[in-house]
Amino acid sequence: MHTAWTVRDITRAMLPVLLLLTLVEVGSGLVLGSFEDDLLYYPSLLVLVPVTIGTAGNLGSVLAARLSTAFHLGTLSFSPRDARLAGNAVATVLLAATTFPIIGAGAWGLTALTGTTRLELTTVLLVSVTSGLELAVLAVLVTVVATYAAYRLELDPDDVVIPVVTNTCDVLGVVVLYLSVRLFV
Amino acid sequence: MSVREEAVDAYREALPALSASLVGGLLAGVVLGGMRAELGGVEGLLVLVPALLATRGNVYGSLGARIATALHQGFVEPSVGLADERLRAAVAASLANGLLASLFAATAVFAVLTLLGGSPSLPSLLGIAFVAGLLSGVALTVVVISVVFAGYRRGYDPDTLVGPLVTTTGDVFGVLFLLIAVRIVVGLGGG
Numbered sequence: 001m002h003t004a005w006t007v008r009d010i011t012r013a014m015l016p017v018l019l020l021l022t023l024v025e026v027g028s029g030l031v032l033g034s035f036e037d038d039l040l041y042y043p044s045l046l047v048l049v050p051v052t053i054g055t056a057g058n059l060g061s062v063l064a065a066r067l068s069t070a071f072h073l074g075t076l077s078f079s080p081r082d083a084r085l086a087g088n089a090v091a092t093v094l095l096a097a098t099t100f101p102i103i104g105a106g107a108w109g110l111t112a113l114t115g116t117t118r119l120e121l122t123t124v125l126l127v128s129v130t131s132g133l134e135l136a137v138l139a140v141l142v143t144v145v146a147t148y149a150a151y152r153l154e155l156d157p158d159d160v161v162i163p164v165v166t167n168t169c170d171v172l173g174v175v176v177l178y179l180s181v182r183l184f185v
Numbered sequence: 186m187s188v189r190e191e192a193v194d195a196y197r198e199a200l201p202a203l204s205a206s207l208v209g210g211l212l213a214g215v216v217l218g219g220m221r222a223e224l225g226g227v228e229g230l231l232v233l234v235p236a237l238l239a240t241r242g243n244v245y246g247s248l249g250a251r252i253a254t255a256l257h258q259g260f261v262e263p264s265v266g267l268a269d270e271r272l273r274a275a276v277a278a279s280l281a282n283g284l285l286a287s288l289f290a291a292t293a294v295f296a297v298l299t300l301l302g303g304s305p306s307l308p309s310l311l312g313i314a315f316v317a318g319l320l321s322g323v324a325l326t327v328v329v330i331s332v333v334f335a336g337y338r339r340g341y342d343p344d345t346l347v348g349p350l351v352t353t354t355g356d357v358f359g360v361l362f363l364l365i366a367v368r369i370v371v372g373l374g375g376g
Contacts, residue, residue: 005251005271010278015285018243022286025239026293029232036224036231043218050217050238050360051210054352057242058206061352062199065250065344072254087191094196099207106211114215162250163243166352170239 017160021167028053028171031178038181044111044124045181051103052131053173059092060139060165067147068157078148085144093136100132101125119185127180134176135169142168198345209353213238213360220360223367229294229305230313230367236290237317237363241355244283245325248275249351252333253343263334272330280322287318309370317366321358328354 032039032049039046066088070076076084104125111117146164150157186194217234224231252275255261261272291314295307329351336346
């Protein structure tokens with residue numbers, strides 16, 4: 001179950017997944033590239049990029065780390081009635097509802113401090129909060145599916161789940177942000 | 186525990202680290218916002234950004250998670266530092282894999298953009314990916330090991346620390362060292 005701690009074994013466990021995920025991230029870069037003009041013209045949107053995809057990835061990775069340890073310790077069951085699973089899912093959505101309004105206001109405020117925003121505060125808030133809530137729900141789905149898949153495939157969740165979840169959330173973060181920008185800006 | 190108790194527990198444990206990472210993410214965004222000239226000047230740089238930032242999170246997140254689980258199981262002591270042979274192997278593997286993935290990302294961005302009819306510079310993208318990967322890798326190794334060990338000794342759950350810690354410092358260091366790498370590579374005439 002556990003990978004031995006040698007450069008060779010860690011690389012063998014990590015590198016194939018890492019290269020695959022890198023390609024996925026290049027895909028998310030291409031989505032970003034497709035609205036590069038908007039991002040360069042509206043600095044508050046560019047400021048939103050790392051924090052939105054980072055927070056989405058964090059929501060997923062906190063959940064994944066908790067589920068992964070519960071799994072290692074043998075205290076997790078994959079039933080929708082499992083209180084640990086449900087409680088963690090609810091907490092993820094609440095965390096998004098708490099953080100994304102601050103993210104939107106912060107991105108707008110910092111841009112206003114360092115230059116011109118070219119967008120209303122309400123527009124940036126609308127983009128960040130809508131993106132955040134969608135991302136929280138997506139993060140829960142992706143994390144639960146990935147942890148369950150690792151369990152079924154007998155892979156170490158530490159090696160597989162967190163990277164898969166964080167990267168999927170990154171890509172979803174860029175796509176959701178792109179859609180929100182198309183919708184509200 | 187009930188669903189409500191589990192939710193309150195998870196929320197309380199995650200909020201401080203998530204708030205710290207939010208501040209880090211905004212800082213990274215401000216640096217990225219200040220890089221608009223470079224982003225407009227080096228073709229493919231913006232496309233490369235998610236892959237480079239994610240590589241930091243992937244490689245050093247996995248390093249942190251590995252150490253966290255080992256601490257939970259009592260299989261690594263939180264005070265050995267780099268004297269421990271297994272820990273040294275884990276660090277060496279992280280640096281090597283991080284650099285390989287960064288160079289791979291630069292090559293992939295070059296290939297895709299060239300196929301799409303662009304004309305990015307392969308030496309520039311490779312140079313930027315290598316310098317940024319090396320500098321941020323060393324910085325992240327130091328941060329991950331010291332914070333996870335210090336947190337564990339003070340009674341924090343290393344699992345809750347690792348994810349946000351790595352994405353925060355990964356984003357800030359990632360963007361900061363990316364800016365430094367771009368300046369170095371463009372300064373050397375590669376841009």
